[in-house]
Amino acid sequence: MLTKLQAKVFFLGGTAVFFGIFLVLSFDTHLKVPNQTNAANITPAVAAGKRIWEENNCMGCHTLFGEGAYYAPELTKTVETRGKDWLKIFIKDPAAMFPGQRKMVKYNFTDEQIDNVIAFLDWCGKVDLNGFPAKPPLRDKMIAAAPQMAVSSGPPPLKKPVPAVFTTATCIGCHQIQGQGGAAGALIGAPPLDDVFRRYDRAKLVAWIKDPPSIKKDTKMPKLYGLAVNDAQLNEIVDYLLSLNPETAATPSAAPTAAPAPAVQPK
Numbered sequence: 001m002l003t004k005l006q007a008k009v010f011f012l013g014g015t016a017v018f019f020g021i022f023l024v025l026s027f028d029t030h031l032k033v034p035n036q037t038n039a040a041n042i043t044p045a046v047a048a049g050k051r052i053w054e055e056n057n058c059m060g061c062h063t064l065f066g067e068g069a070y071y072a073p074e075l076t077k078t079v080e081t082r083g084k085d086w087l088k089i090f091i092k093d094p095a096a097m098f099p100g101q102r103k104m105v106k107y108n109f110t111d112e113q114i115d116n117v118i119a120f121l122d123w124c125g126k127v128d129l130n131g132f133p134a135k136p137p138l139r140d141k142m143i144a145a146a147p148q149m150a151v152s153s154g155p156p157p158l159k160k161p162v163p164a165v166f167t168t169a170t171c172i173g174c175h176q177i178q179g180q181g182g183a184a185g186a187l188i189g190a191p192p193l194d195d196v197f198r199r200y201d202r203a204k205l206v207a208w209i210k211d212p213p214s215i216k217k218d219t220k221m222p223k224l225y226g227l228a229v230n231d232a233q234l235n236e237i238v239d240y241l242l243s244l245n246p247e248t249a250a251t252p253s254a255a256p257t258a259a260p261a262p263a264v265q266p267k
């Protein structure tokens with residue numbers, strides 16, 4: 001047994017040692033913070049974006065760095081996974097990107113405010129969070145399974161149901177297909193895709209979707225390949241677009257000229 005004095009020394013000594021360790025670790029963490037957060041990259045746009053984030057209570061629905069509410073997606077890596085072009089369109093009119101599905105609030109932000117929000121989210125995505133958030137292990141499998149689900153509970157019966165990949169890959173947010181979607185794209189001149197098989201063969205479609213700006217320099221069509229579209233999805237998209245050709249069904253269109261009465265007319 002310890003004497004009273006020994007117990008006192010043990011208690012005070014132990015407290016001092018562990019308090020010391022605590023101080024050293026705290027100090028060490030604070031030294032690392034500016035590096036891990038890339039503090040030097042906090043531009044005025046990032047700061048303005050953070051203010052918008054707070055004033056609009058985005059955290060009432062979203063988590064960022066894992067903090068916030070669990071109603072809506074975690075946004076730490078959203079710039080990496082979605083891309084800035086996609087986010088710009090999405091924030092301007094969230095419902096247009098996901099016709100007929102659950103909706104995010106439509107804020108009437110100016111273009112500058114949207115850029116600021118994206119700058120802020122971009123900065124967040126580059127903070128070194130020691131591996132957070134972990135990549136969802138099932139994500140790719142789920143996306144692969146998604147086309148088996150009907151794309152929407154929306155109104156008109158379709159001649160040829162639009163596969164879910166047009167929604168997950170965001171195409172339908174900009175392009176009208178079989179009477180669905182297209183709202184966000186109307187503003188920037190995205191044509192309906194029902195008869196694109198008349199203008200593009202397989203090779204041209206693949207090349208275009210893979211990298212639109214390499215084909216048309218100042219196009220407003222974002223490069224979604226690598227962000228929202230992988231190779232399997234690209235194939236599925238192209239197969240579907242070519243399958244809308246009433247003459248050749250699912251095979252690549254060889255002779256796209258001389259069209260009989262178009263099978264599907266937008267509107």
Ligand code: HEC
Nearest residue numbers: 053056057058060061072073078082098102103104105117
């Ligand atoms: C009322 C709840 C709510 C609020 C408030 C809200 N959001 Fe959302 N947000 C959503 C929902 C729901 C989605 C998922 C949309 C979908 O999948 O159709 C979403 C999706 C998003 C996405 C796309 C994420 C992705 O990777 O798909 C971004 C970016 C986003 N919100 C940003 C914001 C910002 C910035 C604010 C604040 C200015 C905000 N949100 C406020 C509900 C909300």
Ligand code: HEC
Nearest residue numbers: 089169170171174188189190191196219220221222224237
């Ligand atoms: C942000 C809006 C937007 C999204 C999302 C989008 N596009 Fe586009 N797309 C456009 C615009 C705008 C054009 C017209 C391009 C131009 O002429 O500069 C276009 C053109 C095209 C064309 C050529 C059409 C023609 O008749 O000339 C094809 C094919 C196409 N997009 C396919 C897709 C596919 C497939 C997806 C999904 C992976 C997609 N787009 C997503 C905006 C978008």
